[in-house]
Amino acid sequence: MFSKSYFSQMLLPSNWSRKSEGTVRLHEHINIIEQCSKEVTESISSNLIIPYGTRPRERIHIIGSDLPKSSPIYIHFHGGYWQESIVTAENNLLIAKHLYNNNIKTIIVGYELCPTVTLSEIADNVEKALIICLEYAKTHETKGIFLSGHSAGGQIVAMLFKSFLPSLPVEDQSLFKKAFLLSGVFDLTAVQKSSLNDLLRLDETSALKESPLHQNLKASYCELVFVVAKYDSPKLIQQSEDMYLQTTKLGFKAEYIFLENTDHFDLIEGYNDEENVLTKLVVKYCTNK
Secondary structure, X not given: OOOXXXXXXXXXXXXXXXXXXXXXXXXXXXXXXXXXXXXXXXXXXXXXXXXXXXXXXXXXXXXXXXOOOOOOEEEEEOOOOOOOOOOOOHHHHHHHHHHHHOOOEXXXXXXXXXXXXXXXXXXXXXXXXXXXXXXXXXXXXXXXXXXXXXXXXXXXXXXXXXXXXXXXXXXXXXXXXXXXXXXXXXXXXXXXXXXXXXXXXXXXXXXXXXXXXXXXXXXXXXXXXXXXXXXXXXXXXXXXXXXXXXHHHOXXXXXXXEEEEEEOOHHHHHHHOOOOHHHHHHHHHHHOO
């Protein structure tokens, strides 16, 4: 029988980075993204902040509101295992830097964390935020909506294919072009057995219910792009592989991209570099260039 510490060791990406070990890498990451996000805030003044709930983190950040009305929209959900308070929407604004330079609007969706809310409540609240994003996109006659989720954010995005996206009118569904799932957490049964569950408070039933890998997700117009980092948690790498195979069996059009010389945190830090593989891929797909 494996202990909580074993599952935590296997799940925490900071334990597998080749740059620094443990919390050192996490705090290095936070310092990097906070500085880069500050630069975005100072250089791109056309930002809108829209609350969608009553809690402080329940805010939508729209970066590039001065771009042409029809510009594609990239909607991102940050990671942090649904509980890490030092990961915020505000320090994920760096994602917008080179997207803005390519006429892509970026929306970063913040959300309240566990244990203040449950994972189920996060899902419900995120859907409220997406309704606002969708109406904004339709009003501005966007060319397309692109979803993105990193780590825990990958679970949030994947679960949208359970009922939210399939329940939309066809013309709204067709606006969603691709979903980038960046080292997502897709099987929460392992999380439930780890110390990460101390704040999530999942039991076996709820862990299965909140796991995209154990749900009958419904294929739609939106294609999936699974992105995995070589120096990431083996558990998360395996979950992306399993999720990729599962979704293709369910009829999704999906692709799997394995990035060398990259760790879990590089996936976000790389957005600050216009020559980064992921940055170039996102720009290519969003603009059809």
